[in-house]
Amino acid sequence: MxxxxxxxxxxxxxxxxxxxxxxxxxxxxxxxxxxxxxxxxxxxxxxxxxxxxxxxxxxxxxxxxxxxxxxxxxxxDPDLESWRRTILALALSENPAAECRRCAEIGPCELHALAKKLAVSPVFQGAASGRFKEDSNPFIRRDYEQCIYCYRCTRVCGELEQAHAIAPAGRGFKSRIATFFDGGLLESSCTFCGQCVQTCPTGALMDKKMLGKARATEATKVRSVCPFCGTGCGIELHVARGRVIGVTPDWNAPVNQGSLCVKGQFGLDFIHSPERLTTPLIRRNGKLTAATWDEAYGLIVGKFQQIKDESGPGAFALWSSSRGTSESNYLMQKFARAVIGTNNIDNCART
Amino acid sequence: MVGRGAMSNSIAELEDSPLIFAAGTNTTEAHPVIALRIKRAVARGAKLIVVDPRKIELVEYTNRWLRLRVGTDIALYNTMAHVIIEEGLYDKPYVAERTKGFAELREFLKSYTPGYAAEITGVPAAEIAAAAREYARADRAAIVYTLGITEHSCGVHNVQSLANLALLCGNFGVPNAGVNPLRGQNNVQGAGDVGCLPNYLPGYQPTGAGEVRERWEKAWGVTLDPNPGITKVTAIDEIIRGNIRAVYIVGENTAVSDANVGKTRRALEAVEFLIVQDLFLTETAELAHVVLPAASFAEADGTFTNTERRVQRVRKAVEPPGTAKPDWLIIAELATRLGYPMAYNHPSEIWDELARNTPIFAGIDYERIELQGIQWPCPTRDHPGTPYLHKDSFGPEKGSFQAVPHVALAEPPDEAYPLVLTTGRRRSTYHTGTQTGRALGFEELVPREWLEVNPEDARALGIGEGEEVEVASRRGRVRVAVKVTDRSPPGVVFLSFHFPRETLTNLLTTDVYDPITETPEFKACAVRIEKLRG
Structure with missing residues (x-):
């Protein structure tokens, strides 16, 4: 055809x-x-x-x-524009504010972006109310006050993820997006891939971790790759005030085309964990204590030279990280081979 | 034998594959986004064959689940190959043109009848034969596998017996097919590709190859040792023997992730000088003499290479905390202080040095991968990269069939330790929990470790859901709560290694390893369950 x-x-x-x-x-x-x-x-x-x-x-x-x-x-044409403005005004009756919390803190939602583009303001008053879903899960905020019943979330959950955690339920003004038995997501088959949040064109579904961090206008996006498994999903890090405040998928990445799993979507706040190491540590009297880089390098250089002089390069073993970049891995094996003089270089692939 | 430890084909191709053969991969938990491709392929009519002792989620997407006994893969795939050959279902022109060793394989496989395999694997003979026919009759078929295949003392032979099937049916060198390991860490592919292996210089060029070594000697201005080094598995023994005096570990929590980790801990406690470079004070860093604080992936520029050989950019988004530094900078500064100056201004210069001397990367630079990654081999600047390998040939040699025999588990269950422990991963936690354990909210999804026990075994042992028990092997014991579930077959129990502080699973596992890769048999050791004295 x-x-x-x-x-x-x-x-x-x-x-x-x-x-x-x-x-x-x-x-x-x-x-x-x-x-x-x-x-x-x-x-x-x-x-x-x-x-x-x-x-x-x-x-x-x-x-x-x-x-x-x-x-x-x-x-x-004028007919189409008139119809679209009416439809958009109806959709806006659920979201009468000029912008929602998603627009303010994460980035413009599709609904409000379109309303702005077509200069549509709300003329109808929505009849339904009381549809905020108190859901104690740690990742996804469900505020169906702002839901426009496009069913993108339920279709993505069912067709794309095949998790079938949420589905449309009820009729008319009582229609809503629900889990089995209308409970929280933690009690459902939800895997917290976050795809419902990412596809939602309104503020009905939001990434709880991104709320209260910054104004959307402050944030920049940095394209990167998820640091967990070997799939290599493309991600965008949202950065504001010197911190990574959240993650959205890279829709153009050939590997994942917008999909992510729970780890890549919600698991990156380890970056700013208060438990991160911030200075070198040296064992003194049996205890690891803070030291300067000069002290740490000095100790290593002395010890390495002593062991190399006494026992040769074969007394060293260097294990590089499958979690680090290829550039740092390349340098690590170069360090082993060209600086220490040993092929005793390995990485965590085998174990 | 063909190729490298990387997917022969691409992730996206799975979606259009007419048949997916998933062996020893709990894809929905360990590689959820790749699992989406498999689910979508099934939704549009692809056949799915699942080989796994455990009733994993993928089983819900197929009516061809081969629930083999742990560690009997070779018998299963050899028998499938036998059926395909004897019934004349193999790709005769392909076998004639592109392979060698067919006659020997055919002869070797004579004894691998479906009846014989049924006894070993526990899979009904008719099911094995049916799976063989389905695989062979598919227009193209993609084999995917993970550690359920490789983490055995016969791991290499497991892979070779799978590769035989692909060679027989012409499934190398075409899209939507191949033999595809799904690799577990973000840059485990890259780490091997760039030479963090004791027997290979960057780009899988053997340390002993004269011309290659000379190239690197010239590039680095040194004389290189032609003899391969030792793996980290062998190094543990050499530390205990006193032959290794200094160990430098970057970003690996080996003190809890190694098999038979009690031995690894003894070695790391004994070694004269231990440096650990990491983001956190891990269980391994706690044993170090010097700990160096490293930058995370969000704090440094560089590349990761994924399981389909795609070199992709990661970018510095924020500053590292305190005085932490990127790994590359720490190594360069240390080298310089040791009298070997390394003066790189940016990781792109490191990449360029690598690519200049490594044929599979020669055509890749940061500019080309700014928008989208490229799959190696990519030998020249105008080469588009390689979505699937072996298109016209397997290189100078033909694809070689390998006749590999079935072998028993290294540590079969017996009277004292009557159960098989198999280990693996769960979706919402990653490895030893150093990162997901510090990401808020994950404790609500997977709060702690649990032991998966089949209802029959639970009844026989008189243990119930949620009960704390001790699991003991010949090497150690751990305490853990029981989950009664038919995910585990009778006689098999399952643990992850995600909560090492509470349940150090690898105290139990065996370090008997594959003689070629030295990968230990994480997937099977003998254990017993002991009730706690109330």
Whole structure:
């Protein structure tokens, strides 16, 4: 089913199965969405991505419709804009403030970013209330007062993670996102991968560890790689006031494409543990006591030279770290071979 | 034999693989993000074969679970190979063109009938044959494995018996296939790649190879020892014998993570001079004469190489605490004081020196991996990197079948120690807990260690859920609470090593090791459970 279609007058190659949203994005046209996460099946619940297709009586949801050959799509016109503003105003009725806590402390949420972009202010008053979920888990804040029922969290949890910890429950104003028996996440099948938080387009789900640390505007992001297992997931470290205040996945990393597990998502605060070593320690009278680098180096140099003179380089063993960088590992084996003169160099791979 | 200790293929390829053969990998716990690819492959119709003595989560995603007895992998894979050969299901042109040793293998495997394997492995003969047919008939098939394969005293042979299957069915050199170790630490791949091995210079170039050694001698301005050094496993014995006087350890909590750790501790307590460089005062650092404070991954620039050979940048985001320094800087300063000047301004200069002299990295520099990592081998600046290995050949040699015999466990259960202890990992903790143990909230997910015991064994021993017991092996004993679960098969109990301060699991494990890699048999030792006297 190869062929060409047009979006806003521009020619696009059709890729079988590719949605109109994705195809438009490919040529730099950003159709507004809220319930869309390209990694899971579309739900077409928010209706924000409605577009007109020539020859069809009704507009279609661009996230849930494949771009077909010969299609002529209009993604922007006064009708569409008017519909989108109404839809957004309805969604905003759940989040009437100009920005939510997520916007303020972590970074703009999709809902408020869109409202700002389209200059939509809340005109409706939400009817539902009392949906904050007191959840004592240490990582994920669940405040469904701000939920717009896009079901990205439940779809990501079910389809992508296959953890099935949360699902939509109830009907009408009583509808909510719930675990089995409506308990906390700690009592559910949640693995705390944090993907629900990362996909949430509002402040309904937030990383508890990032709250109360800084203003979002103070933070910069530094791209890096998760330091736990050998998968090598791309991460972004959020840095403010000289500290790593949180982690978000690197959506462009080829390995994980936005996925993380509990360790990479929530396990990096060891960086600022008060138990970090801050000075060299030297054993004096049987006890490790603080020392300067000069003292530590001096002791090592003296001892190394003595042992090398007396017993030769074969009396040394050096074990490098599978947790450190390749550059430091390279230097460690160079140190063993070129400085000490031994091939007794190993790393923690074997044990 | 083919290749290196790295995935032959890429993580992303798993998702489109028609068949995934997961052997000795508890992927959902140890590599959760790779497990997503497996789950998604299954969701879109891929077949999944799981080989594991424990009822791990992956078992829920398959109807082909081969619950073999601990340590009987070779018998299982040899028999699968036998079935594939005898039923003519192997890739005949591929075997003819790209492999050697087929006739010998075929002859060797004659005795590995499904009936024979069923007796050894406990897996029904029909199941073994069915798995063999499924694997062979798949258009392409990806084998993934982890330490359930390698942490045995026959670990190398385990891998070779798996590689035989891939060679037979033409599963090397094509996408969505291969033999893929999922490696456990962020840069365990890189550490080996850059030469932190006693027998290899950087890039897996043997210490004895004249031309290679000369290149490094010229680069470093020294004369190098052509003889391989000793592994850290052998070094422990040499410390006890008094032949090793100084040990310098960077970032490894070896005093609790080694097998038969009682012996390691005795060695480290006895050694004349011990330096430990780490982020924390670990159990290992507590034994040191000098402790050097190191920067974490967030406090230094550099690269990590992941399990699919992808060299990726890590970046300095914050300053190290106090006077802590990056590992590379500490080593360079120490070398300089020892009379060998190392004057690097930035880790990129270290990388460039490595890449200049190492063919598999020659085409990689920091500029090229600024946005996205590159998979080695990458020999030139215009080479895109290598998503899967062995595309057209296995190099100068052909892919060689290895005839490897089944062997019994190094320490089989007996009357005094009737249970097999197997060890492993749990998702929400990492290794000895030096990092996840200091990350807030993790104690609520996994508060402490527990011993997984099959209900039959629990009944026979008269122990119940949550009961504190002592577990004893020939080397030591630990105290731990019991969890009664059919995750463990009868006769097998499971412990992680995540809580060494309360439950030092490796006091129990055996240090009998594979003769080639010297990796100990962490996955099996004989133990008994003792009730506490009330």
């Amino acid at each position: 190869k062929g060409k279609a047009r979006i806003d007058g521009r020619s696009v190659d059709c890729v079988p199965g590719q949605s109109i949203v994705a195809a438009a994005k490919g040529i730099g046209i950003a159709i507004p969405t809220l319930c869309y996460d390209p990694r899971v099946e579309p739900s077409a619940t928010c209706r924000l991505c409605l577009v007109k297709v020539k020859g069809r009586r009704l507009p279609v949801a661009a996230c849930a419709h494949a771009l077909e050959p010969e299609m002529e799509v209009t993604s922007e």
